[in-house]
Amino acid sequence: MKDKSEEYWKKKLTPEQFQILREKGTEPAFTGALLKNKDGGMYHCAACGTSLFSSDTKYDSKSGWPSFWEAVDKENIELKDDKSLFMKRTEVVCSNCGSHLGHLFEDGPKQTGLRYCINSTSLSFSREKKKDK
Numbered sequence: 001m002k003d004k005s006e007e008y009w010k011k012k013l014t015p016e017q018f019q020i021l022r023e024k025g026t027e028p029a030f031t032g033a034l035l036k037n038k039d040g041g042m043y044h045c046a047a048c049g050t051s052l053f054s055s056d057t058k059y060d061s062k063s064g065w066p067s068f069w070e071a072v073d074k075e076n077i078e079l080k081d082d083k084s085l086f087m088k089r090t091e092v093v094c095s096n097c098g099s100h101l102g103h104l105f106e107d108g109p110k111q112t113g114l115r116y117c118i119n120s121t122s123l124s125f126s127r128e129k130k131k132d133k
């Protein structure tokens with residue numbers, strides 16, 4: 001989906017989603033709808049639906065953005081050097097559609113030491129289907 005035009009995304013996404021996903025924006029800390037979500041399920045790319053993070057790896061980093069210590073599949077995310085804002089950071093991008101998700105830091109919990117710091121606006125959540133007993 002990386003060949004989709006910005007016109008395509010402008011029609012598909014809300015203005016807020018477009019600004020963050022396509023123009024590498026950042027939502028204000030502690031405002032994201034999924035920040036405090038503790039339900040079991042899967043976090044997808046809000047632009048294209050690719051599975052990105054499992055609720056099993058979500059934790060409270062106190063940063064104000066949804067944080068995960070591991071991606072559900074490394075193939076589904078792309079890491080890029082980001083030298084904007086006079087900082088050297090690692091940008092996290094959806095590998096399917098190229099949309100901006102957030103940044104990766106190396107101050108995460110002991111499982112991996114990683115913190116995927118992701119905009120709530122860049123994510124859509126699907127609850128795990130309850131298994132029939």
Ligand code: FE
Nearest residue numbers: 045048094097
């Ligand atoms: Fe995507």
